[in-house]
Amino acid sequence: MVKKKLKRRGRKAILPSVAIEDLQAALVAETRPHVRKRLIGLRAVLSGASQAEAASLVETTTKAVALWLRTARRSGWQTLMRRSSGRASRLRLPDAERDNLIKCVQSALSSELDASARLRLQAMSRILQGERPVAVAEAMHVTPTSVFGWLRRLRKEGVAGLQQHIPVRQPCIDADSSELRHLATRERNTQVRRALLAIALLAEGESPHATGLLVGGSDKTIQRWLGAFREGGVEALRRPVHLGRKTLLSKAQKAELVTFIRANPWLSNRELWALIRQSFGADYTTGGLTRLIKHDLGFVRKQGRFVSA
Known part of the structure; x- marks a missing residue:
């Protein structure tokens, strides 16, 4: 009981200089998803939740929540509103340049665009606001390779490069x-x-x-x-595709074996194995011969003789 009280008191004392009211006021005005996620996680920890519970609440890792706490302790919680954590955007741009790019992308989206250019700009808008490129690719039903290619084009040519027609690679097959x-x-x-x-x-x-x-x-x-x-x-x-190993006997050889077994039902497995090896040159294992008799030839042994399965 004493340990639990100390644990709760320790959670509240993690950031003694931060007030939950300040975080709540910042959340009301904040619109960027990645910043809201950090502030919500910080508020949950200050309210008494563990780092694991806060991580589960905002759908991130405990390591990320611990990083946010360290940043808030060292530089103040306002730092979480200015800096990107990790490799979320992959652009590593100054805040002023990032905000300018966001404005340019939004302005371009308000103009008339073809479907492919609009898709590229929407993906870049989400990444500039803090979403991970792989998550954006999955949400927009495109490949991560395409998203990273658009990021490289954005770095080199800016927003205008994404508005231009991007030629599709030469198809590897000619079909409708x-x-x-x-x-x-x-x-x-x-x-x-x-x-x-x-x-x-x-x-x-x-x-x-x-x-x-x-x-x-x-x-x-x-x-x-x-x-x-x-x-x-x-x-x-x-056409059905058979990816398993090829059988040792052909259909004609199996049909010949069926006829022979029906004429000699008292044949033992050892005698049948010797016959197959001598006549067809196929060397079956014990398990392979059993599967051949039951599944391919359609016989089972009952009371010492072969009968149809």
Whole structure:
């Protein structure tokens, strides 16, 4: 009981010179999401919450809350309203320059723009206000590679560079992406639908890696779909793919074995193994032979003889 009281008293004494009323007044006037997150976390700690509870409240890490507390102790809580913590914006710009960029982006967004330019400017506006580039990419359904490319263009050319037309890379396949997307909406098979969307994205100029991130597939899967489409078109994407190991016996050899087992049901597993090895040159393990008999040939052993499963 004594330990709990000391712990609570210690939380309140973390920042004795900071009043919760001051934080509340700052929150009323503050609009930047990343600054509001810091002030809310600081207010929660001063109200008696632990650092872990404050981190959970504002959806961040305990390490970030501890950093905010150290900054407030050393330089005052007002510092949290001026400085960026961590690598949230990736721009590392002075406050005056950042505010000027935000005004320029907002002014550009109020003018007439095509859809792609508006998307780029909206992403940069969110990043300048403190959101992480990866989170912005996920929220706006674009790849992180695209967002970081827009950031580099913003550094070099400013807001005007984002308003210009950015040429799309040369597609790695020549196909009608609108037709592929239309086929994908009508496709019932989830795997085929993903493959059609992947080919449509590749035809629009996306890289295989970015396409994999968008449709949920590895680089190897995207390359396999691309190769199948080049070889046989849309129908090749609908063919079932068997990625397992090839069987040791062909269909004709299995059919011959079925006929032989039906004529000799009292055959033992060892005799069957010797027959397969001598006739077809296939050397099965004990488990492999059992799976062959049951799953491929359709027999089970009952009372010492083979019967149909």
